[in-house]
Amino acid sequence: MNPRSEPLGSPPLLQVEHLTMRFGGLVAIGDVSFEAANHKITAIIGPNGAGKTTVFNCLTGFYKPSEGRLTLNHPRKGPFLLERMEGFTIPQKADVARTFQNVRLFPAMSVLENLIIAQHNVLMRASGYTLWGLLGLKRFRQAEAEAVDLCRYWLDRVGLLPRADDDAGNLAYGDQRRLEIARAMCIRPVLLCLDEPAAGLNPRESAELNQLLLSIRDEHEIGILLIEHDMSVVMGISDYIVVLDYGRKIAEGVPAAIRNDPTVIKAYLGEAEEDELPEEVAADLARDRAAQAQV
Amino acid sequence: MAETAAKGLDPVAILKEAGLAAFVALMLAVPLAGLETVSAPGGLTINTRWDWVAIAVGSVFVGRLLLILWREQGRRRSGPRLDLDIGENLRTAMPVLAAAGIAFAVVLPFLPFADRRVLDIGILVMTYIMLGWGLNIVVGLAGLLDLGYVAFYAVGAYSYALLAIHFDLSFWVCLPLAGALAALFGYLLGFPVLRLRGDYLAIVTLGFGEIIRIILINWYDLTRGPDGISGIPRPTFFGLDFARSPPPDGHTFHTFFGLDFSPLHRIIFLYYLILVLALITNAFTLRIRRLPVGRAWEALREDEIACRSLGINPRNTKLTAFTLGAMFAGFAGSFFATRQGFISPESFTFIESAIIVAIVVLGGMGSQIGVVVATLVLIAGPELIRELQEFRMLAFGGLMVMIMIWRPRGLLAFRDPTVRLHPAPRRRLGFGRRKPAGSGAP
Structure with a gap:
């Protein structure tokens, strides 16, 4: 752990201001503003259809926001206005990486190749846009060796080193999820957007994922933005939580505050009185509150 | 029973x-x-x-x-499936197979049975192998189904014919020019189809192929339309003609080397020419597959959205695939023109595109050796069974159906990773890391 504090007054890594996304008449996101800091894990939560993935799609250039400003304050390259950038240039220039809710690997290619492709732009420059590469210049071979080293590092981190030469499509689901995170990290991002990384994982895998994300946060110059339904993940590792419901931000704060926020509980559980809740949910709530009281 | x-x-x-x-x-x-x-x-x-x-x-x-x-017998038999074994064994035997294939191709003209007919079939087969390898870049690697590939072949052929006739340029000057012109057309076609995928892309490329053919038919002043262009100069062996009688102040191939004149000399020369062109195509494809751009093509075939999320420019990547694929068709086209000595739009119909796509698909998308095997099956096969007369195409169709039942993903559908962390398993043939050209097919 080496918590590096931001110099006072420096802008947060990501500033989302008045983000609105309309599809025809449907307002998927309405006037959402939040920030994500470097070396922090910021979680976006909300019921199904709240607009979480739409926020991600706006951030990573898959959608053009209808309104709003998305500023990425890159620690080394200065600010980027993401809403003005063409899709693929956001990961290319602003170093924003993302994963997908339904894993999107290159299934017929090997695990190692999946990670090498993430370093496409670095290698493309090293290969003189293919020309030096065709001639087999040393410069390119060296760059490729370095790229393989980075892959090896990340494969080791996610525990897939022995499977490096297998087809990515043949991995187990949990392994595919971790490979996708490793692949996103191989573009050397400053902001990592994870769309439900724990979906479909068993409790042990999801605990491992928590450890992985915490260590990424602490060891790398990076901010993490996380969409997650699994509350054990969200409450366990996030430093800050933003809650969306029907495309609006209904709450934000540290996990302890969100846990007891009445608006959040209402959004997740509906308007019902506590004694009308299903038994296990009510028990859950009571247990949470007791735990909170002890803290 | x-x-x-x-x-x-x-x-x-x-x-x-x-x-x-x-x-x-x-x-x-x-x-x-x-x-x-x-x-x-x-x-x-x-x-x-x-x-x-x-x-x-x-x-x-x-x-x-x-x-x-x-x-029924097969259903009751347990254990690994037959075709899996074939795949694994072929993978290890691949370098040997490739080396043997190339060696055979090199000595073919000197084998006792190599008469005019065999060599002509050989040239035809090599031409289609080259086209298949060229299209493999677009269809096999980049996953862009191009049904109009023959258009670039036509551009190459007409470029050579017109340049050679009007500007009196030699084959060796025209070859790169024809390749460049075809590449330009590939680039131009690439632009409008960037957003299209799958069936839509196939339809547009099909239309493009037809447009080129119709232009060739109707632009009479330039292309002489359906009459075609005849009298296209034959290639020379470093300036030496393959004619029977030498010009008064010079030599032809046979007088220079002191050989007896034989019309086979030119055929053998053409055969080696297309063999070299095809092997260059293959070497290029195998090499570029291991470069970032080649990996990006394959990644694009696998998942375009993931590519965009990794900062890969899908537009440029697709355009390079189209352009390079078209370039090789242009080379093959100018070879075709010089070999035939006569070209007309008749040679560049949709059926040619369909055959080339069939070669790539049948061989196993992206597989270089698969293209060779498929060409032998699709081109040499029907030529060799000409005796069956009208049942030739029936037999051909039956063969296609059988192959698709037994090996639905193509004859040799497997790929080796372009880069490995651990040494490849089961290299028991003892060929180590030595790779003859044309081996290591994906």
Whole structure:
């Protein structure tokens, strides 16, 4: 752990201001503003259809926001206005990486190749846009060796080193999820957007994922933005939580505050009185509150 | 066989199934094989050949029976599937296979049976292999289904023909120019189709191929339309002609080397020319597959959205695939023009595109050796079974269906990773890391 504090007054890594996304008449996101800091894990939560993935799609250039400003304050390259950038240039220039809710690997290619492709732009420059590469210049071979080293590092981190030469499509689901995170990290991002990384994982895998994300946060110059339904993940590792419901931000704060926020509980559980809740949910709530009281 | 029946497959059902197949065969055989039109005085008359129909129906019935029994036998047998074994063994045997194939291709003209016909088939096969390898970049690696590939072939052929006739340029000057022009056309086609995928892309490229052909037919002043262009200069062996009588102040190939004149010299030269061109295409593809751009093509084929999320520019990546694929078609086209000495739009119809796509798909998308095997099956096969006359295409179709049943992903559908962390398993053939050109097919 080496918590590096931001110099006072420096802008947060990501500033989302008045983000609105309309599809025809449907307002998927309405006037959402939040920030994500470097070396922090910021979680976006909300019921199904709240607009979480739409926020991600706006951030990573898959959608053009209808309104709003998305500023990425890159620690080394200065600010980027993401809403003005063409899709693929956001990961290319602003170093924003993302994963997908339904894993999107290159299934017929090997695990190692999946990670090498993430370093496409670095290698493309090293290969003189293919020309030096065709001639087999040393410069390119060296760059490729370095790229393989980075892959090896990340494969080791996610525990897939022995499977490096297998087809990515043949991995187990949990392994595919971790490979996708490793692949996103191989573009050397400053902001990592994870769309439900724990979906479909068993409790042990999801605990491992928590450890992985915490260590990424602490060891790398990076901010993490996380969409997650699994509350054990969200409450366990996030430093800050933003809650969306029907495309609006209904709450934000540290996990302890969100846990007891009445608006959040209402959004997740509906308007019902506590004694009308299903038994296990009510028990859950009571247990949470007791735990909170002890803290 | 009683056992088979005991396993819940009753003979009546088998007979029913075989009978149904035989009935379908009957319906097809009556018009196809049973009736023959014969020129007779006073017009065509129809001749019936019921014996042929009987043979067709009978063989389908028996064949179907055997197929059912064989299928049942296979179902009860446990253990690894046959085709998996084929894949693994081929993977290890690949370098040997490739080296043997190239060695055979090199010595072919000097083998005793290599007469004019064999060499002509050889040239034809090599031309299609080259086209298949070129299209493999677009379809096999980048996953862009291009049904208009023959357009670039035509551009290359016409570029060579027109440049050579009007500007008196030699083949070796025209070859790169033709490649460049075809590449330019590939680039131009690439732009409008960038957003299209799958079926839509196929339709647009198909249309593009037809547009080129129709332009060639109608732009009479330039291309002489359907008359075609004849008298295209033949290639020379470093300036030496392959003519019978030397010009007064010079040499031809045979006088220079003190050989007796033989029309085969030119054929052999053309054969080696296309062999070298094809091997260059192959070497280029194998090399570029291991470069970032080649990996990006494959990644684009696998998942375009993931590519965008990794900062890969899909537009440029697709354009390079189209352009480079078209360039090789241009090379092949100028070879075609110089070999034929005559070209017309007739040579560049959709069926050519379809055959090239079939070669790539049948070979196994992205597989370089697969292209070779598929070309041998698709091009050399029908040439060799010309004796079957009108049943040639029937046999051909049957062969295609059988291949697609047994190896639906193509004859040699497997790929080796372009980069490894651990040494490749099972290299028991002892060829180590030495790679002959043309090996290591994806």
